[in-house]
Amino acid sequence: MRSYRCRVCENPLHFENSQCVSCGSRLAFSRDEREVVPVDQDGRYTAADGTTWTVCRNLGLSGCTWLASTEGAQCSACDLTRTRPHDSDAVGLRQFWDAERAKRHLVAELDVLGFPVVDKHTDPQDGLAFDLLSSVAESVTIGHADGVITIDLAETEASHREKLRAQLDEPYRTMLGHFRHESGHYFEWQLVRGQERIARSRELFGDESADYQAELDRHYAEGPPEDWESSHISAYATMHPFEDFAETWAHYLHICDTIETASEYGLALPGPRTAQDSFRDVVVGTWVPLAIALNMINRSMGHDDLYPFVIPGPVLDKLEFVASLSGARLDG
Structure with missing residues (x-):
């Protein structure tokens, strides 16, 4: 998660802020700009291109601070x-x-x-x-x-x-x-298309055509294989190739978000990232040392580990595949 600052007074803000605690400015989140922006007393914001936005009608219902395209609409x-x-x-x-x-x-x-x-x-x-x-x-x-x-x-x-x-x-x-x-299930459905991509997915995660209910019954009757830690991110990922993908996808998002947050808030990261880094490089060079440090911080406070997982080589390959899908189109 990014860090934000008030455009009026430069006070630090959080993603969900609807008002600056320093200057009192009303705030909203602009999805187009990916920024927390000030709005007037009527909840309106005028973008640089002249487009007018208004705060989502669900601010009171669900705490939504996002901007909607028309007054009285939801975002x-x-x-x-x-x-x-x-x-x-x-x-x-x-x-x-x-x-x-x-x-x-x-x-x-x-x-x-x-x-x-x-x-x-x-x-x-x-x-x-x-x-x-x-x-x-x-x-x-x-x-x-x-x-x-x-x-x-x-x-x-x-x-x-x-x-x-x-x-x-x-x-x-x-x-x-x-x-x-659950979003991993959706994006696998949408993005793992085309002969080459499907073949690589099956090589990494297994044949997704395996009977889901039968595999579900097997998993809860027998549990995961004894050596599951050598090839899967979690025991649940061993249940079916669909679940292996979704679990890997979730961890990809966990890792990306936590690294971004650590960087945005000035935590020391082990070495700069470059555009040439593979996601495997990011996990090994940045995520693993950061996760160990965060786990130690949690233990210092008497809490369980923040990231209680080990990432073996085969899971690195799976994470790399998931990361490669960011350039894919919904229509394949």
Whole structure:
């Protein structure tokens, strides 16, 4: 995540700020400029090209500070949400606020990395949509199907996540992690196309045509293979090639975002990156030393490791493949 400064007084800002705590200026996030910008008392912002934008109508509903193209409209990030909790569901609406914040974080990172985010209003067949569902009254299964990502809003609750994390013996479980993982299913569906790309994906992750339900049943009955750590980023990644890709994709986003944040906030990184660096070089030369340092900081505070994962050689190859997709087009 980038660091931002108020254009009025130069005070440091955060991505979600709606007001500068120093000078009191109202603020909004411009997706076009990838900047936090000042708005007038009516929530309007005029860009350098003369285009007028207004703060998203969902500021009070979900804390959205993004700019919308017309007054009274919602922004392009909110357009991605197809279903949300009913107005009478107080618990669901509270959880919806946190889920939308994680979703905006995801969208902003995808923009920076060059992955196209097209909503289903624009492209009903191949576009992306989110069903952010409350599980207060009914069970919700997190997943992806045909461009629709379903999220259980109960996952915003730390106690709920920790209970499931322990039950499933997972080292890591966050709402942003869910968004990143499920977006991996979507982008594999859209970007791993063409004979050469599919062949390379199968070489790295396995044959995605394997029966998903059968592999799911096997995984939960038998667990991961004994030597899974030598070729997979997580035990869950061993379940099916689709899950291996999605887990690898999520870690690619974890790594890119954390390195950017560390750099933006002045943390010392081990050596400068160059345009010629492969993603393997970035992981080995920058990410691994940084992750070790961050883990040690967490331990100094009595917390679990921030990044409790080991990246073996085969996973480096998978991460390199995922990174190569940033130049791919949705139509292949």
